[in-house]
Amino acid sequence: MLITICDDERREREAIEAALTAAALELSADIEIAAYPSGTALAEAVERGMRPALAILDIYMGEENGVKTAGVLRGLIPGLSCTFLTTSREYAVEAFSLDALHYIMKPVTVEKSKELLKRFFTHVERPPRCLTLPDQQGERQVPLEQICYLLSRDRGIEIHLQTGREWFPCPFRQAAEQLADEADFVQISRSCIVDLNEVLHLGSANCHLKNGEVLPISRRERQTVQKRYNDFVFRGMNRAKEAGL
Numbered sequence: 001m002l003i004t005i006c007d008d009e010r011r012e013r014e015a016i017e018a019a020l021t022a023a024a025l026e027l028s029a030d031i032e033i034a035a036y037p038s039g040t041a042l043a044e045a046v047e048r049g050m051r052p053a054l055a056i057l058d059i060y061m062g063e064e065n066g067v068k069t070a071g072v073l074r075g076l077i078p079g080l081s082c083t084f085l086t087t088s089r090e091y092a093v094e095a096f097s098l099d100a101l102h103y104i105m106k107p108v109t110v111e112k113s114k115e116l117l118k119r120f121f122t123h124v125e126r127p128p129r130c131l132t133l134p135d136q137q138g139e140r141q142v143p144l145e146q147i148c149y150l151l152s153r154d155r156g157i158e159i160h161l162q163t164g165r166e167w168f169p170c171p172f173r174q175a176a177e178q179l180a181d182e183a184d185f186v187q188i189s190r191s192c193i194v195d196l197n198e199v200l201h202l203g204s205a206n207c208h209l210k211n212g213e214v215l216p217i218s219r220r221e222r223q224t225v226q227k228r229y230n231d232f233v234f235r236g237m238n239r240a241k242e243a244g245l
Helices: 010-026 039-047 066-076 092-097 110-125 172-179 219-242
Strands: 002-006 032-036 054-058 081-086 102-105 130-135 138-143 147-153 156-161 164-168 185-189 192-195 199-202 206-209 214-216
Touching: 002 010, 002 039, 010 032, 010 054, 010 110, 032 039, 039 066, 054 066, 066 081, 081 110, 102 110, 130 164, 130 172, 147 172, 156 172, 172 185, 172 192, 185 214, 185 219, 192 214, 199 219
Parallel strands: 002 032, 002 054, 054 081, 081 102
Antiparallel strands: 130 138, 147 156, 147 192, 156 164, 185 192, 199 206, 206 214
16 A cells, blocks of 8 residues: 655654554554655656555645645545644644545654554545446446536536536436435535535635636525535534544
8 A cells, every 4th residue: 555745844754654654564554655745746746647545745835735735636536545744723624624534733653643544444445435326338336525516407417526527317306315415515506516525615695616616506595505514614623623633
């Protein structure tokens, strides 16, 4: 299993690598580690074909930001497990909104590294949640973590993914029924469902996404959407609190 470390301080990279190596030895885990001094360098390596299973990113790296780097990496490897390292709580909620595997306060110790590896192994053994829809070949499973939003279009469903868009020849309600119990998804109009992880902020009548798109919220759904978004942010804050931030 390949783990990448991204931190602009050489001593920090070496300390993190040593802690991970010791933790893996205690857990009898087989890992490889590749360390990078910047998010740009890590992203370039991924673009050249490197495929880490887990990325450990420092939040503060000079002019770069680990949360933004995670967004870039997720665009290249949808669903990539990311963990954030920092000395501050400032970005905790934003980090957890990216469905972070973990958020660790420095210094990184062997015990913290063991907890991280245990979380990762539990995560990869758990099957991904998927949206199941019919297509021309029969049936497709679309991982929820790859979905930005869904639209009812041309008597079917147009799904906007982190890697592009796809159309499925089935009623919109088929997706709506499957996503009804998913806390991170909210229907903002009769023809649109959004993943709250992709929301930058809510306006009085529009949903502003992190990719720059703006989607209208129907008047009927505004109160519900605002409450669901507030609950989503609150869950992120609780996760940060539980991580000791």
